[in-house]
Amino acid sequence: MIDHLRQIVEGRETPAAWAFDVTVQVLIVLSLISFPLETLPNLPDWAYWGLRTFEAVSVTIFTIEYLLRILVAEDRIGFIFSFYGLVDLLAILPFYISAGADFRAIRAVRLFRLLRLLKLARYTDAVSHFARALRSIREELILFSIVSVLFIYLASSGIYYFEQSAQPGVFKSIPHSIWWAVATLTTVGYGDVYPVTVGGKVFTAIVLLIGLGIVAVPTGLLANALSEATKKREENESTRD
Amino acid sequence: MIDHLRQIVEGRETPAAWAFDVTVQVLIVLSLISFPLETLPNLPDWAYWGLRTFEAVSVTIFTIEYLLRILVAEDRIGFIFSFYGLVDLLAILPFYISAGADFRAIRAVRLFRLLRLLKLARYTDAVSHFARALRSIREELILFSIVSVLFIYLASSGIYYFEQSAQPGVFKSIPHSIWWAVATLTTVGYGDVYPVTVGGKVFTAIVLLIGLGIVAVPTGLLANALSEATKKREENESTRD
Amino acid sequence: MIDHLRQIVEGRETPAAWAFDVTVQVLIVLSLISFPLETLPNLPDWAYWGLRTFEAVSVTIFTIEYLLRILVAEDRIGFIFSFYGLVDLLAILPFYISAGADFRAIRAVRLFRLLRLLKLARYTDAVSHFARALRSIREELILFSIVSVLFIYLASSGIYYFEQSAQPGVFKSIPHSIWWAVATLTTVGYGDVYPVTVGGKVFTAIVLLIGLGIVAVPTGLLANALSEATKKREENESTRD
Amino acid sequence: MIDHLRQIVEGRETPAAWAFDVTVQVLIVLSLISFPLETLPNLPDWAYWGLRTFEAVSVTIFTIEYLLRILVAEDRIGFIFSFYGLVDLLAILPFYISAGADFRAIRAVRLFRLLRLLKLARYTDAVSHFARALRSIREELILFSIVSVLFIYLASSGIYYFEQSAQPGVFKSIPHSIWWAVATLTTVGYGDVYPVTVGGKVFTAIVLLIGLGIVAVPTGLLANALSEATKKREENESTRD
Numbered sequence: 001m002i003d004h005l006r007q008i009v010e011g012r013e014t015p016a017a018w019a020f021d022v023t024v025q026v027l028i029v030l031s032l033i034s035f036p037l038e039t040l041p042n043l044p045d046w047a048y049w050g051l052r053t054f055e056a057v058s059v060t061i062f063t064i065e066y067l068l069r070i071l072v073a074e075d076r077i078g079f080i081f082s083f084y085g086l087v088d089l090l091a092i093l094p095f096y097i098s099a100g101a102d103f104r105a106i107r108a109v110r111l112f113r114l115l116r117l118l119k120l121a122r123y124t125d126a127v128s129h130f131a132r133a134l135r136s137i138r139e140e141l142i143l144f145s146i147v148s149v150l151f152i153y154l155a156s157s158g159i160y161y162f163e164q165s166a167q168p169g170v171f172k173s174i175p176h177s178i179w180w181a182v183a184t185l186t187t188v189g190y191g192d193v194y195p196v197t198v199g200g201k202v203f204t205a206i207v208l209l210i211g212l213g214i215v216a217v218p219t220g221l222l223a224n225a226l227s228e229a230t231k232k233r234e235e236n237e238s239t240r241d
Numbered sequence: 242m243i244d245h246l247r248q249i250v251e252g253r254e255t256p257a258a259w260a261f262d263v264t265v266q267v268l269i270v271l272s273l274i275s276f277p278l279e280t281l282p283n284l285p286d287w288a289y290w291g292l293r294t295f296e297a298v299s300v301t302i303f304t305i306e307y308l309l310r311i312l313v314a315e316d317r318i319g320f321i322f323s324f325y326g327l328v329d330l331l332a333i334l335p336f337y338i339s340a341g342a343d344f345r346a347i348r349a350v351r352l353f354r355l356l357r358l359l360k361l362a363r364y365t366d367a368v369s370h371f372a373r374a375l376r377s378i379r380e381e382l383i384l385f386s387i388v389s390v391l392f393i394y395l396a397s398s399g400i401y402y403f404e405q406s407a408q409p410g411v412f413k414s415i416p417h418s419i420w421w422a423v424a425t426l427t428t429v430g431y432g433d434v435y436p437v438t439v440g441g442k443v444f445t446a447i448v449l450l451i452g453l454g455i456v457a458v459p460t461g462l463l464a465n466a467l468s469e470a471t472k473k474r475e476e477n478e479s480t481r482d
Numbered sequence: 483m484i485d486h487l488r489q490i491v492e493g494r495e496t497p498a499a500w501a502f503d504v505t506v507q508v509l510i511v512l513s514l515i516s517f518p519l520e521t522l523p524n525l526p527d528w529a530y531w532g533l534r535t536f537e538a539v540s541v542t543i544f545t546i547e548y549l550l551r552i553l554v555a556e557d558r559i560g561f562i563f564s565f566y567g568l569v570d571l572l573a574i575l576p577f578y579i580s581a582g583a584d585f586r587a588i589r590a591v592r593l594f595r596l597l598r599l600l601k602l603a604r605y606t607d608a609v610s611h612f613a614r615a616l617r618s619i620r621e622e623l624i625l626f627s628i629v630s631v632l633f634i635y636l637a638s639s640g641i642y643y644f645e646q647s648a649q650p651g652v653f654k655s656i657p658h659s660i661w662w663a664v665a666t667l668t669t670v671g672y673g674d675v676y677p678v679t680v681g682g683k684v685f686t687a688i689v690l691l692i693g694l695g696i697v698a699v700p701t702g703l704l705a706n707a708l709s710e711a712t713k714k715r716e717e718n719e720s721t722r723d
Numbered sequence: 724m725i726d727h728l729r730q731i732v733e734g735r736e737t738p739a740a741w742a743f744d745v746t747v748q749v750l751i752v753l754s755l756i757s758f759p760l761e762t763l764p765n766l767p768d769w770a771y772w773g774l775r776t777f778e779a780v781s782v783t784i785f786t787i788e789y790l791l792r793i794l795v796a797e798d799r800i801g802f803i804f805s806f807y808g809l810v811d812l813l814a815i816l817p818f819y820i821s822a823g824a825d826f827r828a829i830r831a832v833r834l835f836r837l838l839r840l841l842k843l844a845r846y847t848d849a850v851s852h853f854a855r856a857l858r859s860i861r862e863e864l865i866l867f868s869i870v871s872v873l874f875i876y877l878a879s880s881g882i883y884y885f886e887q888s889a890q891p892g893v894f895k896s897i898p899h900s901i902w903w904a905v906a907t908l909t910t911v912g913y914g915d916v917y918p919v920t921v922g923g924k925v926f927t928a929i930v931l932l933i934g935l936g937i938v939a940v941p942t943g944l945l946a947n948a949l950s951e952a953t954k955k956r957e958e959n960e961s962t963r964d
Contacts, residue, residue, distance in 0.1 A: 032394070036415030039401060127384065137953055143853070148450075153755070160762060174759030182446040183435075184911055186453060188425055191432035191673050191914035194906075205905040209871075212909060213942050219454050220946025221953075223461025228954065230378055230462075231469065273635070277656030280642060368625065389691075423687040424676075427694060429666055432673035432914050460695050464702025471619055471703075472710065514876070518897030521883060609866065630932075664928040665917075668935060670907055673914035701936050705943025712860055712944075713951065 006072035009065075024065055031058045059095040066092060129233060133225035144218045148185075151214055155181040155207045162200035185211045247313035250306075265306055272299045300336040307333060370474060374466035385459045389426075392455050396422040396448045403441035426452045488554035491547075506547055513540045541577040548574060611715060615707035626700045630667075633696055637663040637689045644682035667693045729795035732788075747788055754781045782818040789815060852956060856948035867941045871908075874937055878904040878930045885923035908934045 011017035031054070037043075038051050066088045073079035080089070134141075156177040163171040170193050171177050180193040184204065195201050252258035272295070278284075279292050307329045314320035321330070375382075397418040404412040411434050412418050421434040425445065436442050493499035513536070519525075520533050548570045555561035562571070616623075638659040645653040652675050653659050662675040666686065677683050734740040754777070760766075761774050789811045796802035803812070857864075879900040886894040893916050894900050903916040907927065918924050 036394075036398065036419075039414040040416060041413050130381070130384070136957065137950075140853070140949060140953060153759075157759065172764050173762040175763060178446070178759075179442045182442075182449060183430070186449045187428045187669065187910045187912075188430035188449065189428075189432075189671065189906070189911035189913045190430045190435040191912075192435055194913040194915055196915075201902045201905075205902070208905060208909045208911065212938075213945055215453075216457075216939075216942040217946050217949065219457040220461060220943060221949055222454055223458050223465060224946060224950035225953075226381060226458065226462055227378075227465035227469070228950070230381060230466075234377065277635075277639065277660075280655040281657060282654050371622070371625070420683045420687070423683075423690060424671070427690045428669045428910065429671035429690065430669075430673075430912065431671045431676040433676055433678075456694075457698075460698040461702060463695055464699050464706060467622060467699065467703055468619075468706035468710070471622060471707075475618060518876075518880065521896040522898060523895050612863070612866070661924045661928070664924075664931060665912070668931045669910045670912035670931065671910075671914075672912045672917040674917055697935075698939075701939040702943060704936055705940050705947060708863060708940065708944055709860075709947035709951070712863060712948075716859065 002072055005068065009068050009072050024061075027058050027061060031055070034058075055095065059092050062088070062092045129229040130226060133222070133229040136228075137221050137225045140221055141218055144214065144221075148214055148218075151211055152178060152181045152185065155185065155211065158203050158207070159195060159200060162197055162203050163195050166197045166200070181207075184208065185215050187212070243313055246309065250309050250313050265302075268299050268302060272296065275299075296336070300333050303329070303333045370470040371467060374463070374470040377469075378462045378466045381462055382459055385455065385462075389455055389459075392452055393419060393422045393426065396426065396452065399444050399448070400436060400441055403438055403444050404436050407438045407441070422448075425449065426456050428453070484554055487550065491550050491554050506543075509540050509543060513537070516540075537577070541574050544570070544574045611711040612708060615704070615711040618710075619703050619707045622703055623700055626696065626703075630696055630700075633693055634660060634663045634667065637667065637693065640685050640689070641677060641682060644679055644685050645677050648679045648682070663689075666690065667697050669694070725795055728791065732791050732795050747784075750781050750784060754778070757781075778818065782815050785811070785815045852952040853949060856945070856952040859951075860944045860948045863944055864941055867937065867944075871937055871941075874934055875901060875904045875908065878908065878934065881926050881930070882918060882923055885920055885926050886918050889920045889923070904930075907931065908938050910935070 007014055008016045008020050012021070034051050034054055038048070038055075043051075069085070069088065070076050070079060079085045156174050159180055160171050160174045160177045163177075171180070182188075183190055183193065184207070195204050248255055249257045249261050253262070275292050275295055279289070279296075284292075310326070310329065311317050311320060320326045397415050400421060401412050401415045401418045404418075412421070423429075424431055424434065425448070436445050489496055490498045490502050494503070516533050516536055520530070520537075525533075551567070551570065552558050552561060561567045638656050641662055642653050642656045642659045645659075653662070664670075665672055665675065666689070677686050730737055731739045731743050735744070757774050757777055761771070761778075766774075792808070792811065793799050793802060802808045879897050882903055883894050883897045883900045886900075894903070905911075906913055906916065907930070918927050
């Protein structure tokens with residue numbers, strides 16, 4: 001009996017297992033879509049109660065799924081404290097503790113449940129390539145992260161001394177100036193903080209011309225490492241053929 | 242007779258075929274240019290009527306071309322329901338259904354007719370290289386698209402919880418916050434929505450430093466795959482020589 | 483006599499030739515710096531007249547240099563109508579035609595005279611590598627330029643239909659919307675034009691996610707081609723050693 | 724005695740040396756964090772005095788460390804005028820000259836003291852790879868820096884002539900327009916300066932489409948050179964194994 005259930009819950013081969021899997025995955029995606037919709041202001045009553053009902057139904061199904069997974073697990077305690085076990089629990093817990101709004105944020109943890117999706121597909125291949133690519137440039141990424149943090153630190157300190165007297169309400173302190181440094185070096189440039197003094201503008205220009213290289217290099221490294229990994233996989237595949 | 246026409250309409254070799262091709266292409270480009278001009282406010286009457294007349298003339302010629310293409314096609318039904326057949330029809334239909342403004346948008350479909358331009362040139366080569374490069378990184382692109390969507394989802398949910406109480410009119414709901422997430426992670430940063438709380442700013446900084454890598458990597462992958470394809474083509478060419 | 487002059491004006495080897503070259507180059511750089519300074523508002527009189535005097539002196543020297551170059555050229559007519567001959571003429575002409583402000587813009591043509599700087603250094607090497615790299619990806623660059631223009635066309639048409647009724651003063655026409663498309667797809671995002679309707683925002687998000695790849699790929703291609711050229715040069719150098 | 728001290732201050736092997744190193748490093752990091760916090764406005768008294776006390780304590784320890792390093796150095800004069808010797812001095816000097824705000828900026832020099840951190844780890848490896856990668860593209864980087872500066876010059880001159888009459892308060896002069904050119908070509912786009920005339924907008928679009936390539940290429944080159952260096956290192960490592 002439990003063997004049969006295990007085949008459905010954990011297996012992939014039988015039609016019943018496939019149907020179980022798909023149902024849960026679809027429900028995860030739907031509950032992830034329903035979650036932001038609930039935050040919409042001025043929702044008509046029918047929509048709000050529809051979303052709440054769907055929430056109740058899906059949590060019930062997730063609970064049944066969770067209990068089934070414990071039931072069929074060979075090492076039950078092990079499953080409960082495994083990564084997926086904890087994620088499954090966190091995904092339903094907020095509903096039971098409170099139906100209020102305060103715990104809604106934790107519902108985002110359901111996102112992690114989507115990781116199961118990756119198990120289904122052969123994208124595991126792409127993911128493992130990605131992981132290997134990341135590993136091969138680990139040192140460079142750490143180095144550039146440290147350099148980036150130091151650069152943002154220096155830029156924030158510098159702009160504070162240039163702009164503080166001209167815009168005391170905007171560049172209130174160095175920690176406040178970090179916001180400017182992040183918005184500028186990532187080239188987002190919202191326009192809520194920007195230098196107005198000549199010194200501050202020259203400083204910004206210099207910071208930008210040096211800093212863009214520092215901030216953008218990790219992305220380039222990552223793309224190159226991934227391309228390299230893709231190339232190797234292709235070569236392997238063509239050798240295998 | 243039809244063989245002769247076919248040589249003109251579908252062929253490329255004879256001067257008549259070349260003249261036919263060039264006329265249609267030039268007309269497509271001109272009608273694509275005239276279309277935005279019509280939307281200009283305060284157009285003088287002569288300009289407006291000139292553009293309308295040009296529209297009428299070009300649609301007439303496109304209609305004749307369309308009928309000719311049906312006539313000379315070996316498989317007429319097949320042509321009508323082919324991609325180019327439908328595009329040719331869609332490009333003239335709005336004019337006949339209505340001369341009003343409501344259907345003007347569909348006129349943009351003429352853009353697809355420009356695809357024929359590609360047939361003319363040896364750029365087909367570059368296009369096919371591009372297609373092959375895209376195919377070789379298909380899995381990575383799909384993976385990153387999924388990750389990007391999930392990342393935007395998480396960023397929108399997060400910023401909503403940080404900023405909602407401080408700016409209830411701006412971050413009205415999670416779906417509203419998606420606009421912020423897109424404008425920020427693409428580094429466009431219009432400046433219409435941005436965080437004002439300390440929590441929201443710290444969250445934005447973290448989201449940016451992680452997210453830039455995710456959003457920018459596909460472009461890097463694409464560029465690398467294209468460069469690789471270009472290199473291979475050159476090696477082939479130098480071998481052939 | 484002319485042979486001696488030629489050695490000074492066109493040569494590089496003798497100390498006199500070197501001094502002549504350096505004087506002219508320094509003067510070009512200085513006159514390029516003085517040109518923007520003249521546009522500063524509220525300049526004190528002494529500074530304004532200093533800059534005007536420097537301008538007169540430098541144009542005089544440039545004129546002498548120009549006449550010398552004609553004098554020593556083996557093919558005098560050929561030099562006058564050569565690229566550098568025309569640039570040299572254009573760099574002094576505005577001063578003689580008028581001392582007024584209207585022709586100041588043409589003074590920027592002196593920038594081209596800086597190209598001579600490149601002759602001096604071994605950077606010619608880097609330049610020729612760059613030219614070769616550009617050539618190797620010519621087709622891809624042209625293809626992407628065409629696709630970019632078409633994409634901007636489509637984006638402008640689309641946003642016009644979404645935003646026109648909500649912001650008739652901003653998205654006045656499709657040509658006006660091109661400005662939005664350029665500012666958005668290059669991720670500059672000044673914040674003077676942005677969509678406010680839900681449709682326009684969703685459209686912008688889609689346009690951005692597709693368009694960033696298109697607009698950013700040429701840069702990636704260029705960087706890769708240059709890197710490839712650099713690698714080849716290094717391999718050649720290490721073989722030669 | 725001095726030998727024993729030297730082992731603690733300069734060595735790495737003994738537990739005492741390790742403890743000394745870690746204490747100093749942690750203190751550097753903490754004093755770097757405390758420095759921006761002091762600039763926070765409306766600090767409660769206890770926090771302000773806490774930070775000042777910590778500053779005094781850490782400078783005392785840094786002074787003792789500095790004196791110890793001089794004491795144990797084999798070439799004492801050499802150490803004082805070495806890079807690290809000067810950095811160590813500059814890091815404590817501002818405190819002694821004045822407790823006032825004017826010298827606070829120099830305290831940022833302590834950042835350089837973090838360079839010692841690099842000595843500890845094997846990140847030296849990544850740093851040396853980075854340095855080699857930088858060297859291999861030195862010529863290209865210099866060429867692109869020159870071209871970028873000239874391009875910003877041209878862009879500033881151009882936009883001045885297009886926008887000056889429409890926005891005399893914003894595009895006051897060519898030097899003022901450089902700020903626009905930098906903010907635009909780095910795609911930051913704060914939104915404090917942007918063209919409003921048709922000519923200025925068309926000019927901006929052209930400048931952007933050409934300029935993005937120029938400004939972004941160095942980053943791409945750097946990333947590629949680093950990737951290449953990483954690849955070589957890996958190949959060496961796999962050969963060594």
